[in-house]
Amino acid sequence: xxxxxxxxxxxxxxxxxxxxxxxxxxxxxxxxxxxxxxxxxxxxxxxxxxxxxxxxxxxxxxxxxxxxxxxxxxxxxxxxxxxxxxxxxxxxxxxxxxxxxxxxxxxxxxxxxxxxxxxxxxxxxxxxxxxxxxxxxxxxxxxxxxxxxxxxxxxxxxxxxxxxxxxxxxxxxxxxxxxxxxxxxxxxxxxxxxxxxxxxxxxxxxxxxxxxxxxxxxxxxxxxxxxxxxxxxxxxxxxxxxxxxxxxxxxxxxxxxxxxxxxxxxxxxxxxxxxxxxxxxxx
Amino acid sequence: xxxxxxxxxxxxxxxxxxxxxxxxxxxxxxxxxxxxxxxxxxxxxxxxxxxxxxxxxxxxxxxxxxxxxxxxxxxxxxxxxxxxxxxxxxxxxxxxxxxxxxxxxxxxxxxxxxxxxxxxxxxxxxxxxxxxxxxxxxxxxxxxxxxxxxxxxxxxxxxxxxxxxxxxxxxxxxxxxxxxxxxxxxxxxxxxxxxxxxxxxxxxxxxxxxxxxxxxxxxxxxxxxxxxxxxxxxxxxxxxxxxxxxxxxxxxxxxxxxxxxxxxxxxxxxxxxxxxxxxxxxx
Numbered sequence: 001x002x003x004x005x006x007x008x009x010x011x012x013x014x015x016x017x018x019x020x021x022x023x024x025x026x027x028x029x030x031x032x033x034x035x036x037x038x039x040x041x042x043x044x045x046x047x048x049x050x051x052x053x054x055x056x057x058x059x060x061x062x063x064x065x066x067x068x069x070x071x072x073x074x075x076x077x078x079x080x081x082x083x084x085x086x087x088x089x090x091x092x093x094x095x096x097x098x099x100x101x102x103x104x105x106x107x108x109x110x111x112x113x114x115x116x117x118x119x120x121x122x123x124x125x126x127x128x129x130x131x132x133x134x135x136x137x138x139x140x141x142x143x144x145x146x147x148x149x150x151x152x153x154x155x156x157x158x159x160x161x162x163x164x165x166x167x168x169x170x171x172x173x174x175x176x177x178x179x180x181x182x183x184x185x186x187x188x189x190x191x192x193x194x195x196x197x198x199x200x201x202x203x204x205x206x207x208x209x210x211x212x213x214x215x216x217x218x219x220x221x222x223x224x225x226x227x228x229x230x231x232x233x234x235x236x237x238x239x240x241x242x243x244x245x246x247x248x249x250x251x252x253x254x255x256x257x258x259x260x261x262x263x264x265x266x267x268x269x270x271x272x273x274x275x276x277x278x279x280x281x282x283x
Numbered sequence: 284x285x286x287x288x289x290x291x292x293x294x295x296x297x298x299x300x301x302x303x304x305x306x307x308x309x310x311x312x313x314x315x316x317x318x319x320x321x322x323x324x325x326x327x328x329x330x331x332x333x334x335x336x337x338x339x340x341x342x343x344x345x346x347x348x349x350x351x352x353x354x355x356x357x358x359x360x361x362x363x364x365x366x367x368x369x370x371x372x373x374x375x376x377x378x379x380x381x382x383x384x385x386x387x388x389x390x391x392x393x394x395x396x397x398x399x400x401x402x403x404x405x406x407x408x409x410x411x412x413x414x415x416x417x418x419x420x421x422x423x424x425x426x427x428x429x430x431x432x433x434x435x436x437x438x439x440x441x442x443x444x445x446x447x448x449x450x451x452x453x454x455x456x457x458x459x460x461x462x463x464x465x466x467x468x469x470x471x472x473x474x475x476x477x478x479x480x481x482x483x484x485x486x487x488x489x490x491x492x493x494x495x496x497x498x499x500x501x502x503x504x505x506x507x508x509x510x511x512x513x514x515x516x517x518x519x520x521x522x523x524x525x526x527x528x529x530x531x532x533x534x535x536x537x538x539x540x541x542x543x544x545x546x547x548x549x550x551x552x553x554x555x556x557x558x559x560x561x562x563x564x565x566x
Contacts, residue, residue, distance in 0.1 A: 249532040
């Protein structure tokens with residue numbers, strides 16, 4: 001058993017001896033006999049520790065705590081590495097455990113705690129969620145794990161969504177399966193030119209360094225390009241096109257425990273009808 | 284006489300035959316005999332035309348209008364170039380003329396309409412102005428024309444200001460003349476490291492492409508680096524350090540006529556006492 005050396009000295013023991021999910025090893029079912037005041041499924045997300053006392057922790061931003069401990073490859077104080085989903089046991093503080101309501105299947109809950117929160121949080125924080133009776137046209141760049149979630153949440157929030165991808169083969173998936181409204185191939189310069197200045201916000205999920213010029217061009221004045229992918233090499237930022245529209249490059253990485261719980265509750269309370277044009281439940 | 288072909292068909296003739304300022308050729312004194320309802324000094328700023336009907340123009344953002352006409356090197360519909368401060372005559376619509384109250388000397392008013400508005404507007408728009416009884420620590424990168432203005436306005440708004448420059452010789456000017464609170468040399472890695480995560484916002488006035496990594500590091504979580512300089516080559520944007528603090532690269536370029544008038548009125552109504560720690564009037 002890996003024991004998380006909590007800086008606060010309090011530990012809750014959510015072991016995995018019982019009802020362990022083979023698909024999602026970090027999902028654990030808490031036997032009711034333990035009396036732990038959680039529903040019958042709890043889950044550890046991307047992080048499983050933080051200092052608890054810094055300015056970030058005080059603002060529910062444990063994910064930006066300098067001492068944040070990643071569930072995946074995080075380093076404990078004794079030098080041991082965390083194995084994330086490859087672990088067969090976890091010990092974490094209660095604060096870092098997310099309650100999973102019974103009506104959300106583990107297969108649906110698992111990606112919310114990483115890819116889901118990665119896009120849910122910035123969509124709300126950076127004002128990309130349409131207000132009632134208003135319209136927002138959002139771009140989602142890339143259609144892998146995080147991109148899928150971005151389309152689903154943007155649609156659930158009521159936005160018009162254009163997926164931007166380098167793979168023409170993704171169009172069918174984007175439009176027919178996920179309910180995106182339109183699709184742009186990122187090297188189709190003619191169609192990109194026609195879409196200049198049409199978007200109210202863009203979530204870029206691609207983890208490859210490149211020039212941000214085409215995406216900046218798609219934004220309306222004063223709008224935001226939100227980066228959630230993390231390329232190793234720096235990207236190219238053309239400043240003049242940015243400043244000539246008061247545009248913004250924003251960024252975000254997962255989120256703290258309070259909003260990670262919120263996303264699960266949102267998923268539990270969102271009916272298929274509101275989720276996408278084709279009525280598919282995104283979770 | 285250069286005649287600005289107004290898209291709206293209305294022109295006001297603010298000629299320069301009378302009381303022309305040799306120092307600031309685009310500043311014109313309107314003879315009271317003309318009956319024009321302006322104070323006795325008016326001035327043309329960075330822009331002298333826009334379409335008047337696009338979304339930007341409707342929101343007082345003529346500066347982002349696709350048809351915006353620069354006072355400097357702007358191209359009229361007939362192909363003629365505007366000569367900015369080198370002109371000896373201007374014809375512009377009233378909308379693009381700024382009223383200059385009598386108690387602001389032309390030498391003080393002139394830079395407000397370009398360098399001044401370049402920093403005044405984003406300081407306010409991006410929330411870098413301290414609220415009453417709160418503290419903000421702002422960085423100003425570069426101490427040339429725009430940097431000077433950034434320090435002056437940041438101090439006038441009540442912020443603590445650190446000037447960041449590659450020239451050690453600028454320290455005296457920054458601290459003693461402009462009232463900055465501290466000074467960092469941009470290649471002093473030890474002092475930069477000590478200042479990591481200490482700033483509530485940064486205005487970068489430098490027009491040279493480079494890596495934005497050191498400046499991103501100086502910001503606290505969720506804070507903004509505002510670019511107002513315009514390098515020709517793209518800058519390097521390291522994305523991982525950005526997303527691991529939900530940091531933002533914002534941008535801004537001058538501003539529309541409404542706020543350009545506002546900055547002049549602010550200058551007229553700001554007393555030296557509130558302008559900087561050393562009591563110097565910034566205008």
